[in-house]
Amino acid sequence: MAVNMESLHEPISSSLPLEYQGDGNLKIFGFWVFLAAEVVLFSTLFAVYLVFHGNVAGGPTSQQLFDIRGFTIETFLLLTSSFTMGLGTYEMRRQNTKGVLAWVLITVLLGLGFLGMEISEFAHYVSIGANISRSAFLSAFFVLVGTHGSHVTLGILWILSILVQVMRKGITPKTARKLFVVGLYWHFLDVVWVFIFTVVYLTGKVM
Amino acid sequence: MLHSILQIGDKYFMWNEGPMIWTSDALIVLTSLGIVGLLTYLKRWKWLWDEWLTTVDHKKIGIMYIIAAFAMFFRGGMDGLIIRAQLAIPNNHFLTAEHYDQVFTTHGTIMILFMAMPFIIGLMNIAVPLQIGARDVAFPYLNAMSFWLFFFGALLFNISFVIGGSPDAGWTSYAPIAGPFYDPGVGENYYLISLQIAGIGTIATGINFLVTILKMRAPGMTLMRMPMFTWSVLITSVIIIFAFPVLTVTLALLMFDRLFGAHFFSVTHGGLPMMWANLFWIWGHPEVYIVILPAFGVFSEVVSTFSHKRLFGYKAMVVSLVAIAILSFTTWVHHFFTMGAGASVNSFFSFSTMLIAVPTGVKIFNWLFTMYKGRIEFTTSMLWALAFIPNFLIGGLTGVMLASAPADYQYHNSYFLVAHFHYVLIAGTVFGVFSGLYYWWPKMFGQKLNERIGKWAFWIFMISFNMTFMPMYFVGLMGMTRRMYTYPAGLGWGPFNLIETIGALGMGLGFVVMVFDIAYTIRHPEKDLTGDPWDGRTLEWSIPSPAPEYNFAVIPEVKGIDAYWMMKHPKEQEPGPVKAVDKSKIRPIHMPNNSYRPFIISVAFFVAGFGFIWQWYWLGIPGLIVVAIGLFLRSFEYNDEHFISTEEIERTEIAAGRL
Numbered sequence: 082m083a084v085n086m087e088s089l090h091e092p093i094s095s096s097l098p099l100e101y102q103g104d105g106n107l108k109i110f111g112f113w114v115f116l117a118a119e120v121v122l123f124s125t126l127f128a129v130y131l132v133f134h135g136n137v138a139g140g141p142t143s144q145q146l147f148d149i150r151g152f153t154i155e156t157f158l159l160l161t162s163s164f165t166m167g168l169g170t171y172e173m174r175r176q177n178t179k180g181v182l183a184w185v186l187i188t189v190l191l192g193l194g195f196l197g198m199e200i201s202e203f204a205h206y207v208s209i210g211a212n213i214s215r216s217a218f219l220s221a222f223f224v225l226v227g228t229h230g231s232h233v234t235l236g237i238l239w240i241l242s243i244l245v246q247v248m249r250k251g252i253t254p255k256t257a258r259k260l261f262v263v264g265l266y267w268h269f270l271d272v273v274w275v276f277i278f279t280v281v282y283l284t285g286k287v288m
Numbered sequence: 289m290l291h292s293i294l295q296i297g298d299k300y301f302m303w304n305e306g307p308m309i310w311t312s313d314a315l316i317v318l319t320s321l322g323i324v325g326l327l328t329y330l331k332r333w334k335w336l337w338d339e340w341l342t343t344v345d346h347k348k349i350g351i352m353y354i355i356a357a358f359a360m361f362f363r364g365g366m367d368g369l370i371i372r373a374q375l376a377i378p379n380n381h382f383l384t385a386e387h388y389d390q391v392f393t394t395h396g397t398i399m400i401l402f403m404a405m406p407f408i409i410g411l412m413n414i415a416v417p418l419q420i421g422a423r424d425v426a427f428p429y430l431n432a433m434s435f436w437l438f439f440f441g442a443l444l445f446n447i448s449f450v451i452g453g454s455p456d457a458g459w460t461s462y463a464p465i466a467g468p469f470y471d472p473g474v475g476e477n478y479y480l481i482s483l484q485i486a487g488i489g490t491i492a493t494g495i496n497f498l499v500t501i502l503k504m505r506a507p508g509m510t511l512m513r514m515p516m517f518t519w520s521v522l523i524t525s526v527i528i529i530f531a532f533p534v535l536t537v538t539l540a541l542l543m544f545d546r547l548f549g550a551h552f553f554s555v556t557h558g559g560l561p562m563m564w565a566n567l568f569w570i571w572g573h574p575e576v577y578i579v580i581l582p583a584f585g586v587f588s589e590v591v592s593t594f595s596h597k598r599l600f601g602y603k604a605m606v607v608s609l610v611a612i613a614i615l616s617f618t619t620w621v622h623h624f625f626t627m628g629a630g631a632s633v634n635s636f637f638s639f640s641t642m643l644i645a646v647p648t649g650v651k652i653f654n655w656l657f658t659m660y661k662g663r664i665e666f667t668t669s670m671l672w673a674l675a676f677i678p679n680f681l682i683g684g685l686t687g688v689m690l691a692s693a694p695a696d697y698q699y700h701n702s703y704f705l706v707a708h709f710h711y712v713l714i715a716g717t718v719f720g721v722f723s724g725l726y727y728w729w730p731k732m733f734g735q736k737l738n739e740r741i742g743k744w745a746f747w748i749f750m751i752s753f754n755m756t757f758m759p760m761y762f763v764g765l766m767g768m769t770r771r772m773y774t775y776p777a778g779l780g781w782g783p784f785n786l787i788e789t790i791g792a793l794g795m796g797l798g799f800v801v802m803v804f805d806i807a808y809t810i811r812h813p814e815k816d817l818t819g820d821p822w823d824g825r826t827l828e829w830s831i832p833s834p835a836p837e838y839n840f841a842v843i844p845e846v847k848g849i850d851a852y853w854m855m856k857h858p859k860e861q862e863p864g865p866v867k868a869v870d871k872s873k874i875r876p877i878h879m880p881n882n883s884y885r886p887f888i889i890s891v892a893f894f895v896a897g898f899g900f901i902w903q904w905y906w907l908g909i910p911g912l913i914v915v916a917i918g919l920f921l922r923s924f925e926y927n928d929e930h931f932i933s934t935e936e937i938e939r940t941e942i943a944a945g946r947l
């Protein structure tokens with residue numbers, strides 16, 4: 082990295098968490114900025130969705146489609162996975178590789194469960210003719226929730242690739258930073274889901 | 289056999305459209321063969337790969353951005369000339385309406401996204417790390433990704449001309465005419481997907497420069513001591529981060545409409561065509577500030593350097609940058625006052641638009657006061673900056689006229705508007721990047737561009753620019769609307785249009801003279817060994833030209849605004865050149881390794897994009913998978929840095945006369 086190399090070779094200082102050592106600080110900050118861009122991206126999608134919510138063009142409405150049981154379980158899975166990811170970070174700070182692997186694998190499994198439910202939800206809608214071409218409302222619904230879902234998919238693949246690195250290298254400043262960053266990403270997706278849960282599903286069920 | 293080849297030719301390469309396409313095909317094939325032949329003959333392939341295609345050095349990436357921007361200026365300028373040729377006289381039918389639509393669409397899109405943006409980003413790359421005393425940007429590898437994504441996005445957009453047909457719904461691509469129903473075919477898909485690819489690169493650039501400027505400044509350089517160009521880039525990065533994701537979404541939504549049958553912008557099924565106009569301009573208006581603020585930054589540097597004075601009103605300059613950035617997000621509706629949002633909405637956006645004139649005016653006065661009582665040196669760079677002020681003022685004042693909603697019902701979509709935005713885009717952005725090019729060229733290559741030829745280019749271009757666009761104000765007020773492919777005689781528009789066309793030829797000539805200046809300078813270099821040919825004030829002039837790979841052998845200590853000026857004029861001693869590097873402070877330097885991956889990943893993006901454009905998912909999806917694999921491999925890369933030893937640094941610095 083192009084930063085002043087003197088800083089790179091400072092002895093690991095105990096005042097900073099492991100993931101912030103060396104150029105970790107820079108990269109983590111960069112990732113926060115990236116998340117700011119993601120916030121704008123999702124805000125735009127939410128705005129579009131809200132405008133189109135009522136434009137069902139004679140097709141199914143959100144009230145008719147959404148299934149409370151389904152989206153509640155999805156929410157439960159994803160929120161729990163955020164918690165287990167946090168536990169993974171905690172174990173990372175304690176330098177406990179096994180603990181990291183265990184908690185993060187559980188996170189992945191929960192994420193996969195969420196994804197499976199979302200896919201089957203989408204498949205169900207499509208099977209009853211509520212597909213992306215049915216109405217502007219459904220276009221907006223599929224693109225907003227689908228964008229979140231594809232982020233989750235990418236997140237799972239990303240987490241797995243970092244787990245492999247942690248297994249190979251143990252917990253070093255570098256792997257710790259990577260784990261921390263992917264954790265941020267995962268928590269961010271969780272936050273976005275909280276908004277989808279309230280703005281799309283809950284509101285959609287009552288309005 | 290022959291028959292089926294011709295059929296394919298007609299279907300994918302539009303051979304049935306006649307000689308213009310055939311000539312372009314032939315020219316493209318010949319040029320490509322020529323480049324390949326030349327590289328092979330000169331045995332330069334390895335050099336190209338090792339030194340350029342895989343580089344992560346901000347200085348080289350900046351140079352590549354600028355070369356690409358020049359090529360795109362040529363392409364967009366040719367489009368402009370074709371437009372002017374078509375409109376030179378009444379009742380002209382040199383182009384059909386369909387072709388005319390394609391030409392103004394590619395002209396506008398290329399000029400803004402593939403000429404102005406990369407030129408600006410090129411200058412950012414060259415100057416910012418040097419101005420803040422850093423060894424590179426925060427994420428050099430990501431920087432290379434940005435460049436190659438832009439490059440292959442631009443390539444994808446350009447090949448539409450000969451493969452499948454260009455987009456033709458204007459650079460604004462308004463729905464529903466850009467939707468699948470009214471505009472079938474691949475043209476608009478090219479627009480959507482190539483802008484998407486380049487746009488991802490731009491977001492990465494925004495993030496990169498924000499982090500670079502916030503985190504990598506030399507010790508002592510507080511925010512309020514940063515050079516004004518760096519300030520403008522910081523603010524621009526913020527605008528990019530907040531505006532470009534909106535473009536990403538907007539393009540994606542129309543892509544869903546066109547490729548997957550969604551109904552965001554269609555007139556049926558509950559879609560809203562006006563949603564496009566809103567989303568597009570929520571990005572689009574900030575976008576025009578993305579291309580103007582760095583130009584303002586350039587002018588601040590150039591005016592202060594060549595007036596040999598400190599920039600007047602530093603704080604006011606910063607505050608006005610911030611104000612413009614915030615306001616830029618509150619004005620988008622002024623692009624469609626006539627769409628009937630109602631009086632109160634229009635009033636709000638009229639007012640917010642006019643407000644922008646205030647901080648802009650503050651900046652203009654600050655430049656004037658910087659020059660006041662200065663010892664002005666009329667270099668080519670300074671000439672561009674001086675010409676900017678009155679010309680941009682014309683563009684800005686007519687902008688205030690357009691901002692008045694009721695009056696806009698008269699001006700809207702007329703040539704008055706076309707004149708306005710060329711006066712701000714050319715007199716602002718283009719003059720700015722030219723000024724910056726002449727200013728930083730010595731830093732890039734260690735030689736000044738020839739001033740004599742440069743001044744010729746300046747005068748020809750500047751006068752012709754006024755000749756081209758000033759009559760457009762009048763012909764616009766006479767009722768000529770934009771995007772009209774031909775017009776009848778007898779309206780009194782003819783003479784104006786003819787003058788405009790002659791002016792456009794003059795601008796073309798000015799551009800050619802400038803390219804000639806570059807070629808001449810390369811052949812007859814006037815070496816600058818000082819590293820500081822203009823008696824500069826900021827840190828980039830404190831190091832040799834061209835800057836060594838690691839930029840600063842020893843990271844400088846900053847004591848105030850115009851850090852290098854203060855080093856040259858210490859309070860206690862006589863002023864004099866500061867050159868020597870303190871040998872005892874040299875330490876080995878860590879630098880990032882070159883990587884072939886940004887290039888390869890972007891090629892894969894290109895292939896995937898091409899597949900999606902043609903709805904060949906067998907090509908598009910594997911392309912995306914290769915992209916993903918590339919990104920994951922990057923994550924597994926650990927040894928991506930190398931050392932530069934103290935001995936090597938000492939050798940380099942001795943060769944540059946600094947030790």
Ligand code: HEM
Nearest residue numbers: 365368371392396399400404458459460713770771772792
């Ligand atoms: C080189 C000299 C140039 C000439 C002769 C020229 C000429 C023109 C003309 C005549 C039009 C109006 C076409 C129509 O409405 O029918 C136009 C449109 C446009 N020009 Fe230029 N132009 C030049 C340079 C530039 C530059 C440097 C930029 C941007 C940085 C630019 C951006 C645009 C845009 C955005 C449009 C609108 C396209 C649309 O309607 O979709 N032009 N140009």
Ligand SMILES: [Cu+2]
Nearest residue numbers: 573619620623
């Ligand atoms: Cu605007």
